[in-house]
Amino acid sequence: MHAWPASEVPALPGKGRDLRIHDTATGGRVTLAPGPVARIYVCGITPYDATHMGHAATYNAFDLVQRVWLDTKRQVHYVQNVTDVDDPLLERAIRDGIDWVGLAERETALFREDMTALRMLPPQHYIGAVEAIPGIVPLVERLRDSGAAYELDGDVYFSVDADPHFGQVSHYDTELMRHLSAERGGDPERPGKKNPLDPMLWMAAREGEPSWDGGSLGAGRPGWHIECVAIALDHLGMGFDVQGGGSDLVFPHHEMGASHAQALTGEFPMAKAYVHAGMVGLDGEKMSKSRGNLVFVSKLRRDGVDPAAIRLTLLSHHYRADWEWTDRVLQDAVERLGRWRAAVSRPDGPSADALVEEVREALSDDLDAPAALAAVDRWAALQESGGGTDESAPGLVSRTVDALLGVAL
Known part of the structure; x- marks a missing residue:
C-alpha cells in the first residue's frame, strides 16, 4: 500500500531541541533522545468513512513529533497501518450495499488526499492489515505454541496472564478494562x-x-491488536521511540499490543513512550463515526476552507487536550492565517532569530503548539506596527512556520 506525497521541509539555521513528551505509561514526561534514526508507529484508520477532525488532530500531533525530530537533524522512520478488514468496515459495506474492498480503497484514497492537503508528512511504510496477514499468522502460531495463546471454538485468544507487564500502559483497574473492552x-x-x-x-x-489461509490456525482473519504488533515489529523492532494514537487507544489497543509484543520477544517495553492525543468533540460529545457527529476534512475543503486554516485550528489546541469544534475556532484560524500571510508578505520586518528558538522551545516542551502560535502572533504584531528592517526576517518566519508547524504561508 502506498502513502501520500511528502511536502518539502525547509532547513532552519541551528539545531532543534530533544523532545520532552508526556508518556501515558509512566504518567509523566520523558526526554526522547533517539539515535540517528528516530522510530515512531502511529495507528491508522479503519477506512469505512472519511477523515474527520478527530483523526486530523491525532495525525497532526504526530506530524509535529516528526518535525521536531527532523529539526534535530535526525532521520525519522515512521510506520502507520490501515485496518482494511475489521467488523466496522464489513458492517458499513453491508449497510450501504457495497463491496468492502472497494469501500476500504475509496476511503483510504480520500484519507491520503486529506493528509496531503494538510501537509502531514507521510510514513515510510504504510501497511494494510490484509497485506500484513502473511506476517501475522506466524506470530499467532508462536504465541499459541508457547502457551501465551489458546484456542476456543476455532478462534485463538491471547492470554493476558502471559505478560507480567500487562496493565502497565494504561494502569486501569479491572472493572474499567472490562467496560472498555466491551x-x-x-x-x-x-x-x-x-x-x-x-x-x-x-x-x-x-x-x-x-x-x-492461516496455516495451522485454519482459515480466518486477524484480530485488531496483533495487526499493529506484526507491522511494528517487522519495520521498527522492539523498543522503538513512540507508539502513538488517540487517547481512546490507550485501552485496549495499545495495552494489548504491548503485551503481545512483550510475550513474543521477552523484551520490555515495546515502546519507550506511549503518546496519546486528546479527543475532538462536537455538540458536547466526542466526535466519532459511531455517533455520526463528524466534521469532515474533505467537506471543509470542498467548501473552500484553506487547509492551512484547518491545520491552524488543530494547532491552536494542545495535542493532549480534549476540545470542542465550533465555527468560531475555525474562523479564528482563518483570521490568524490572514494576519501571518500579510506579515510575511512585506519586504522586511523585525528580526526572527529569537522567534525560531521560541517555536523550537515550545514544541520540544510536550508539543506546546499554542505557545508556538503565540510566538508567531507576537512577531506578526511587531511587523504590523513597523518594528524592524531585517530583510531576511519574513522569509525566515515563513520557513519556520512551514518546517516546524507544517503551515505554508
Whole structure:
C-alpha cells in the first residue's frame, strides 16, 4: 500500500531541541533522545468513512513529533497501518450495499488526499492489515505454541496472564478494562475464555465474511491488536521511540499490543513512550463515526476552507487536550492565517532569530503548539506596527512556520 506525497521541509539555521513528551505509561514526561534514526508507529484508520477532525488532530500531533525530530537533524522512520478488514468496515459495506474492498480503497484514497492537503508528512511504510496477514499468522502460531495463546471454538485468544507487564500502559483497574473492552471491540462476556479481558488474535472464518489461509490456525482473519504488533515489529523492532494514537487507544489497543509484543520477544517495553492525543468533540460529545457527529476534512475543503486554516485550528489546541469544534475556532484560524500571510508578505520586518528558538522551545516542551502560535502572533504584531528592517526576517518566519508547524504561508 502506498502513502501520500511528502511536502518539502525547509532547513532552519541551528539545531532543534530533544523532545520532552508526556508518556501515558509512566504518567509523566520523558526526554526522547533517539539515535540517528528516530522510530515512531502511529495507528491508522479503519477506512469505512472519511477523515474527520478527530483523526486530523491525532495525525497532526504526530506530524509535529516528526518535525521536531527532523529539526534535530535526525532521520525519522515512521510506520502507520490501515485496518482494511475489521467488523466496522464489513458492517458499513453491508449497510450501504457495497463491496468492502472497494469501500476500504475509496476511503483510504480520500484519507491520503486529506493528509496531503494538510501537509502531514507521510510514513515510510504504510501497511494494510490484509497485506500484513502473511506476517501475522506466524506470530499467532508462536504465541499459541508457547502457551501465551489458546484456542476456543476455532478462534485463538491471547492470554493476558502471559505478560507480567500487562496493565502497565494504561494502569486501569479491572472493572474499567472490562467496560472498555466491551465498548471497543472486545468480548469479555464470551464463555470459555481464561480471562474475560483476553483479546482475540485470530478469528476463525465466518460464513459470508472474508477469510485467509492461516496455516495451522485454519482459515480466518486477524484480530485488531496483533495487526499493529506484526507491522511494528517487522519495520521498527522492539523498543522503538513512540507508539502513538488517540487517547481512546490507550485501552485496549495499545495495552494489548504491548503485551503481545512483550510475550513474543521477552523484551520490555515495546515502546519507550506511549503518546496519546486528546479527543475532538462536537455538540458536547466526542466526535466519532459511531455517533455520526463528524466534521469532515474533505467537506471543509470542498467548501473552500484553506487547509492551512484547518491545520491552524488543530494547532491552536494542545495535542493532549480534549476540545470542542465550533465555527468560531475555525474562523479564528482563518483570521490568524490572514494576519501571518500579510506579515510575511512585506519586504522586511523585525528580526526572527529569537522567534525560531521560541517555536523550537515550545514544541520540544510536550508539543506546546499554542505557545508556538503565540510566538508567531507576537512577531506578526511587531511587523504590523513597523518594528524592524531585517530583510531576511519574513522569509525566515515563513520557513519556520512551514518546517516546524507544517503551515505554508
